Amino acid sequence: MPNPPTKINTNEIAQNFLNKFDTFLFDCDGVIWSGNRLLPNVKEFLEKLRHLGKQFMFITNKSTIPRKQFVEVFKSFDIEISIDQVINSAYSSAMYVRDVLKLQPGKDKVWVFGECGIPEELNLMGFKTLGGVDPRLNEPFDAATSPFLVDGLDEDVRAVVAGFDSKINYHKLAVTLQYLLKDKEIPLVGADADRVFPERGRVLPGAGPMVESLAFQSGKVPTYCGKPTMNMLNVIVSSKHLDKSRCCMVGDIMEVDIAFGKNGNLGGTLLVLSGVETEKSLQEPKEGIPTPDFYAENLGAIYNLLK
Amino acid sequence: MPNPPTKINTNEIAQNFLNKFDTFLFDCDGVIWSGNRLLPNVKEFLEKLRHLGKQFMFITNKSTIPRKQFVEVFKSFDIEISIDQVINSAYSSAMYVRDVLKLQPGKDKVWVFGECGIPEELNLMGFKTLGGVDPRLNEPFDAATSPFLVDGLDEDVRAVVAGFDSKINYHKLAVTLQYLLKDKEIPLVGADADRVFPERGRVLPGAGPMVESLAFQSGKVPTYCGKPTMNMLNVIVSSKHLDKSRCCMVGDIMEVDIAFGKNGNLGGTLLVLSGVETEKSLQEPKEGIPTPDFYAENLGAIYNLLK
Numbered sequence: 001m002p003n004p005p006t007k008i009n010t011n012e013i014a015q016n017f018l019n020k021f022d023t024f025l026f027d028c029d030g031v032i033w034s035g036n037r038l039l040p041n042v043k044e045f046l047e048k049l050r051h052l053g054k055q056f057m058f059i060t061n062k063s064t065i066p067r068k069q070f071v072e073v074f075k076s077f078d079i080e081i082s083i084d085q086v087i088n089s090a091y092s093s094a095m096y097v098r099d100v101l102k103l104q105p106g107k108d109k110v111w112v113f114g115e116c117g118i119p120e121e122l123n124l125m126g127f128k129t130l131g132g133v134d135p136r137l138n139e140p141f142d143a144a145t146s147p148f149l150v151d152g153l154d155e156d157v158r159a160v161v162a163g164f165d166s167k168i169n170y171h172k173l174a175v176t177l178q179y180l181l182k183d184k185e186i187p188l189v190g191a192d193a194d195r196v197f198p199e200r201g202r203v204l205p206g207a208g209p210m211v212e213s214l215a216f217q218s219g220k221v222p223t224y225c226g227k228p229t230m231n232m233l234n235v236i237v238s239s240k241h242l243d244k245s246r247c248c249m250v251g252d253i254m255e256v257d258i259a260f261g262k263n264g265n266l267g268g269t270l271l272v273l274s275g276v277e278t279e280k281s282l283q284e285p286k287e288g289i290p291t292p293d294f295y296a297e298n299l300g301a302i303y304n305l306l307k
Numbered sequence: 308m309p310n311p312p313t314k315i316n317t318n319e320i321a322q323n324f325l326n327k328f329d330t331f332l333f334d335c336d337g338v339i340w341s342g343n344r345l346l347p348n349v350k351e352f353l354e355k356l357r358h359l360g361k362q363f364m365f366i367t368n369k370s371t372i373p374r375k376q377f378v379e380v381f382k383s384f385d386i387e388i389s390i391d392q393v394i395n396s397a398y399s400s401a402m403y404v405r406d407v408l409k410l411q412p413g414k415d416k417v418w419v420f421g422e423c424g425i426p427e428e429l430n431l432m433g434f435k436t437l438g439g440v441d442p443r444l445n446e447p448f449d450a451a452t453s454p455f456l457v458d459g460l461d462e463d464v465r466a467v468v469a470g471f472d473s474k475i476n477y478h479k480l481a482v483t484l485q486y487l488l489k490d491k492e493i494p495l496v497g498a499d500a501d502r503v504f505p506e507r508g509r510v511l512p513g514a515g516p517m518v519e520s521l522a523f524q525s526g527k528v529p530t531y532c533g534k535p536t537m538n539m540l541n542v543i544v545s546s547k548h549l550d551k552s553r554c555c556m557v558g559d560i561m562e563v564d565i566a567f568g569k570n571g572n573l574g575g576t577l578l579v580l581s582g583v584e585t586e587k588s589l590q591e592p593k594e595g596i597p598t599p600d601f602y603a604e605n606l607g608a609i610y611n612l613l614k
Contacts, residue, residue, distance in 0.1 A: 141473070143507050143509060143511065144507065149509075166448070166477050167476075168476060168477055169474075169475060170472075170474070170475055170512070173475070173512045174511050177503070177510070177511065177512050178509065195523060195524050199450055200450050200451065202450060202485065204481050204484065205477070205480045205481055205484050205524045206524065209480070209520040209521070209523040209524040210520065212519060212520060212523045213517065213520035214516070216515055216516040216519045216520075217503055217512045217513070217515070217516040219502070
């Protein structure tokens with residue numbers, strides 16, 4: 001039996017927590033912000049870490065925007081970060097296509113189901129992409145007239161990458177299926193398997209249900225590249241030289257963020273209750289879902305203890 | 308090992324086939340019609356059956372229109388049938404809600420993800436429905452302004468029924484999720500689990516991937532009411548008094564239609580190759596998928612043998 005999670009609720013526990021780690025890997029939604037609102041004292045907490053010489057990165061399953069746009073979002077909250085502090089599932093999916101599937105930029109193409117993050121990260125690597133946010137996909141679907149079908153499928157497409165799409169529609173599902181069935185070798189790469197994400201006190205459908213829907217209709221087993229998979233960790237490890245034992249994963253979803261830290265043998269994990277999970281989900285953990293080493297109401301609460 | 312399927316390719320085999328059965332249960336799409344085109348000699352084949360005193364019904368997983376609209380479709384092909392010759396998955400889902408879930412018409416409400424077949428069949432039984440083809444669901448989703456969320460969820464909703472929706476969008480997925488998570492007891496009823504359906508030489512995504520997507524995001528296990536489930540067969544058996552040993556299921560998908568006939572211990576099964584399956588899928592059956600007793604190119608080919 002693992003130890004029960006330690007609640008960070010005194011200055012001493014907060015200090016000890018910080019001392020155990022050199023690098024903090026933060027999830028964003030439900031940890032740093034909620035919807036488009038920065039959570040209280042997050043900026044101050046990050047400044048404190050910077051002041052203490054700690055390193056930090058943002059590891060997010062949000063694939064809808066490219067990394068450079070995350071930098072802009074942080075900037076809008078008056079927080080300066082660099083692009084190499086961000087690894088999202090759009091980027092890890094693109095890395096997987098290039099480095100694991102060994103597709104060739106400039107030659108092989110990728111069909112995308114998802115928003116602009118995935119095609120932009122793939123384009124940056126030199127891959128031509130089809131689908132994604134092409135506005136013609138927003139037209140009602142007709143198999144006889146869809147511009148993606150009338151001239152046949154693009155023979156150079158060698159993979160399908162799928163992520164969250166808030167404009168999911170039948171045209172996108174139907175054409176994506178044609179590419180998945182085009183040939184047995186075409187893999188289905190899922191940006192992330194998140195079932196839901198938090199917004200305004202609710203949970204809303206995530207990327208996972210969309211990718212699983214494509215998997216069900218095509219009979220293909222998706223390979224996911226977001227948390228909690230090791231495809232995501234490999235991208236971090238290959239781009240940084242981290243001492244994993246001195247890394248802490250901070251997130252709001254046990255089956256995603258905490259599982260990521262545990263699967264990856266990171267030094268520690270912190271769950272914050274400012275997103276999907278509640279104190280109740282900690283007390284009644286689901287089978288097979290790891291519990292965190294530490295938990296706190298939110299990052300601001302830890303900051304307040306450190307003052 | 309079951310016997311290999313008998314190909315109906317002589318007058319004698321065709322006569323023997325007809326003599327074995329009193330009742331024929333036909334799938335529609337890929338058997339009677341393909342898209343909006345009646346398949347050749349289907350009308351003549353049905354007239355032949357009528358002439359021989361055979362009974363026949365149409366058992367379809369298409370939930371997008373109510374039974375009475377099927378009667379109209381047949382009429383448009385100059386084929387007269389009665390409403391009680393049609394059982395579709397919208398009707399079997401409504402029957403399941405009333406007779407198995409024991410929801411009370413006039414009191415309990417149902418949230419629908421799907422087209423008009425499901426709400427119309429439920430309404431006919433006296434159930435009030437929400438969702439479905441409500442045009443407000445076609446507006447872009449915003450959790451703060453969705454008319455389905457601003458005043459809270461309807462407390463009288465006791466079940467979610469989901470089927471194929473060619474206008475699938477995020478608004479529908481997101482509100483359906485709220486109803487599924489409203490309380491632990493709310494069941495997810497799936498009209499049918501069809502992965503794909505045939506159209507113009509392609510296969511397109513079916514209801515199954517949509518229901519499975521809702522299942523994945525909510526963590527609920529769907530109960531399906533279409534073929535090949537016994538929920539569908541129970542509806543047929545309870546409305547007709549059939550000698551199952553003299554019934555033949557005729558369809559174009561092995562894992563749906565032929566499995567339905569086999570699971571239900573019907574007297575026989577006929578696969579036609581005018582829909583999803585090809586001669587190749589018969590020669591290379593997938594594990595766990597039953598093979599038919601008989602097969603033929605299409606119903607018209609049998610008719611031609613009988614002339």
